[in-house]
Amino acid sequence: MSAKISVEPFGESFECADGETILDAALRNGFFLKYGCRHGGCGTCKVVMSEGDVEGEGSSFAISAGERADGVVLACSSRPATDCTIDVDSMELTEDEFRAGDQVASFEVELASLERLTHDTCALSLALQPPASIAFTDGQFVNVVVPGTDMVRSYSLANAPEDSDRIDLIVKLLPGGAFSALLESGLHVGDSLTLHGPLGELRLRLSHRKVLMVAGGSGLAPFLSMLRNLERRGRSREIDLVFGARTRADLYLVGELERLVAALPGVTFVPALSEPDDELWTGERGLVTEVIARRYTSLDGYDAYLAGPPAMIEASIPLITGLGVRPANVHFDAFVSSRR
Amino acid sequence: MAGKRSLIDVHEKSKGYDWDYPDTDPKYPSRFIIPKTGKDPFRMLVRDYVRMEEEKDARTYGFLDGALRMRVAETAEPRFMEALKLTLPDLTNAEFQAVSGVGMIARGIGNQELRQGYYAQMLDEVRHTQLEMSLRRYYVEHAPDPAGWDVAQRALYQHPGGHVSLALFQNFNTGDVIDAVINLNVVVETAYTNILLVATPETAVANGDHALATTFLSIQSDEARHMANGYGTLFAVLQDESNVPLVNEALERHFWHSHRGLDALVGWQSEYGAVHRPWAYKDQWQEWVGDDFIGSYIDKLTDFGVEAPTRLAKVAHDVSWIHHSTALALAAIWPLNFWRSDVMGPADMEWFDSHYPGWAEVYGPFWQGHAAMADPSSGRLMLQELPSLPPFCQVCQLPCIMPRPDRSEIRVFEHGGRNIAVCSEGCEWIFHRWPKAYEGRKSFWQKYHGWDLADVILDLGYVRPDGVTLMGQPSVSLERLWTIEDIRRIGFEIKDPLAS
Incomplete structure (x- = not known):
């Protein structure tokens, strides 16, 4: 009915x-x-x-x-x-x-490069086919159609909006995931894909407050886009980026993050390992929530941005609001794996 | 239906015509390049507009009859009603200045589509003035202490608090038309009217005044269209890149000045004019100015080159303090007021210190002293305790004790053969950038230099019908009211702190 x-x-x-x-x-x-x-x-x-x-x-x-x-x-x-x-x-x-109806565009892209960042994380660079331009905001994502199906998978763009001729994605390989299986075996440089977007409301909002970014897993992508955008525009903000991973081998793009930190005054990069397997590791240890609780006695006067596994986001929200971030100033993208 | 369609066609066609004015030179030439075409942000026929407003008016005026039977004016918290004697005429002044301002804008904007919106906004501003005057008439007839309501608008323009209002709102109709739009429609109406007209009604209801809540919410229902006027105009002028630095400079100026004037007075009404406080003022500011105006409205315009005001962080900091300092100043000069101030008791002090940590240390001793001197038998005034009177800022007209008396950022310099004081770096920048707009103002202390305080009060006319009892009092709960003789016995002489 x-x-x-x-x-x-x-x-x-x-x-x-x-x-x-x-x-x-x-x-x-x-x-x-x-x-x-x-x-x-x-x-x-x-x-x-x-x-x-x-x-x-x-x-x-x-x-x-x-x-x-x-x-x-x-x-x-x-x-x-x-x-x-x-x-x-x-x-x-x-x-x-x-x-006006749905104006979200469809794009045909070609896989330009596929790089293994860690044992379960890949970086994809997708070259846009004519019309070779996409206008997006740093923090947005696209829905990639899994070839041969009507299923889509959502991934945040990692490149700066100025690089509008391509789309860089960071993909976490999930056991049994449809797109993951394809990346592991069936997808090669030069193959075509279809995607829809850009989508999502996550963006680095203008504010007088300092910024706490909390990334886990492939959740680094929107923050890379934001930092790269600040670099391109010659702007900086006071930002602490806490990037949580399990072991040192799970951290990726550290060199690129250190380069951005050097280029952007006010930005601090805090890698954190929950299971450091390297005795030489001098960085933060523990879950991102433990690291935040240890580093900050108060987060009054901060905006918070979270991207990563839902469990990390769920645990972080009460912690950071308890430390003084106004609930309205907590922004996040939960990377819930698709059930379809 | 066919008739309505044809009327819409006529309306649309009318926007294709432009007007010829016999006097082609605008009063103030614009530095902006204003596109000839734009998009009518109002999109409403006069017939539909009038029908809508008539219904809203009927509801608002109808409530005043209900308020009469509910004894709203008699039962509302006296502290709230007294503070309104300053802030409501302040708002009516804003409406007056806006009526004149949108007239100037409609005349000078040179874009027929945008002009439609400003014509209708002028009707709105007149409507708001009438609604506020009706509310004030209700108060003057039914408030337990009508003294001050009867002379409020004249009293306002003589009072230092009224000078704050004049300095702020005269910018609506003085200067470049796009500058006026950025001041009126963008900063004051988009950033601040939610605090003024949505949060204030909540405070009013918490303190028993449903009449004010009804009137303000009815006014606020027009503001979305004024915000659309501002956005439409801003969007149109941003299409020309040469306008971008001008937009940013105007935003810088009016954001700072509006912060000074509005955060000081609206914050004061919201917390010192209330017994029950649903919000801390700084939280209202974070939500509507910080998150909505800067974090959403201005944020979306950054793609077109608009930038956040460079003094944003400073404003966000000072918002926690300047209304407390305003309250201190207004209570210290209570004999010069046309409303009754109030004593802040233990419950007030506890609320302030818990919401603004550090408040008790800075302001607590003042309020204890104020309470101790509230009865005429004390024979003392807080004015006597001050080393000197604080100068008023030549730009925003606030006393130069901002953001806090212990951290004053006053600057004094010579200009045109006289000493000028400004309260802050922001106001100093504005003064030197637009000296003609501010150098002519005379200060309240300058006018009364060498006068006995009693004679100043008589000159202002702030006495009750018996000719001897002051309108201004230090407390709303005093049984014995201060008279002009009580003041004369003290023998306090006004000394202009800037007199050479």
Whole structure:
């Protein structure tokens, strides 16, 4: 049974087919709602359900308990159980943008290089095919279509927006992951891929506060893009980047990070190993949460940015808000592995 | 439906016409290159606009009748009502200056699409003035102590607090039109009206004044369109790269000046004009100015070359202190006020020190002294305890004890044969960059140099109908009120600290 979805503040409505998500129905009907990963991981498509009821579940990281209590749902993961009214005001869409439909572009790319950074992490550089340019904000991600399927995988761009002719990604190889399997064996330099984007709302916001960046796993990518962008623009900020890894062999691009630190006054790089297997390791030891708790007696006057495994983000948020970061100043991308 | 469509067509067509003015020279020439085409940010027919506003007016005015029966003015916290005697006329002054400002902007902007928005904004600003005057009429008729409400607008313009308001809001209608847009629509309306018109109603409700909450929220519902006017204009002028440094300089100037004037006065009303405080003012600022205005609005414009004000970190720091220093100054000069100040008791002091660590050390002794001298039998005034009166800043008109009396950043220099004081590096930069805009202002102390305080009060007319009892009092709860004779007995003479 289809349901009617009314959208405020635009006073518009559309039909949502049985089993269809609110996001898919909006896009099919020619309306635009902001979205990202499309599987409940990133939180970009948050809307407020002011009337009606939905079925579906979102990642516990994408919606806080407080938001859930306020009626926030994820449009990409919610299927209406009744007619619904949603309020999309928080997406800050203009009416023109809403009515213009989905403008997120598709790109054809060619794998220009594939480099193994660690035993389970790869760096991909993708050359854009004509039209060979993508406009994105440092911190955004793209959805890469897994060849031969309709599945997509979300990865943050690691290059600076000025390098608009290519897309650099950092991919964590997950056991049994569809894209991971392809990278391990089937994908070669020169092969073509399709991707959609750019997507996501993570960006380094203008502020008078200092910045704490916390990266784990492949979560370094958006911060690399931000730092490279600051370098290109000749700007700097007071930033502490805490990069957590298990062992020394799991750290990657350390040389590039040290180069950026040298070029950007005010930026500090703090590598941290949870299981240092090297006695010569003089850096921080412990989980990133332990490192933060040890290094900072107060984070009052900081903005915090988090990217990495959901468990790291889940553990970090109460710690850093407890140390004084205002909840509104905590920004994150949870790299929830796709369930589809 | 067909009729409506044709009206929309006519409206759209009308924006294709431009006006010929008999006097082609604007009052203030613009340094900006203003594109001839733009996008009407208002996008509303007058007919629809009037229908919408009529409904909002009916709800707001209707509530005043309800307020009468609910005895809102009689039961609201006196401390809140008294502080409003300064801040509400301050706001009405802002509306007056904005009426004139959008007139100047509409006349000078030379872009028919943008002009539509400013015509409608002028209607809004007049509406706001009327709403505020109706609220004030309600107060003057029903407040337990109407003294001050009856003369509020005239009293404001004579008072140092009114000088802060004038210095800030006259920029709406004085100078380059785009500069005025950046001041009015971008900084004051986009960055600050949420604090002023959304947070203040929360404080009003917490202190029992639903009438003010209703009026302010009705006013705020118009502000989104004014923000759109500002954004539309900013976006249009940013299309020409030569305008970018001018935009940044105007933003630098007005962000600093608005911080001085608004954070001082709105912060004062929000915390010292309240018994119940739903927010700490610094948290309001972090949310609406820090996160929304800088972190979202300005952030999105950085792709077009707009930069965060260079004094942003300094502003963020001073926001924790300047309203406390303003409160101290306004309480110290209480005989010169046209409202009753109040004593800050133990519960107030505990709240301040817990929300602003270090407050008790800096401000605690002053408030203890203020309480001790509140009764006329003390025969003492805090003014007598000061080594000298603090000069007023030639730019923002705040007393030069900012951000804190123990960390004053006052600068004094000679200009045009007289001593000029400014409160800070930011105001000093503004003064030297635009001296003509500020050098002519005379200071309050200069006007009354050598006068007995009692004669100053009589000259200002801040006495009650009996001719002897002061409008200004040090406390809202005094049984015996100070009279002009109490002041004359003290024999305090005003001495201009800048007199040579």
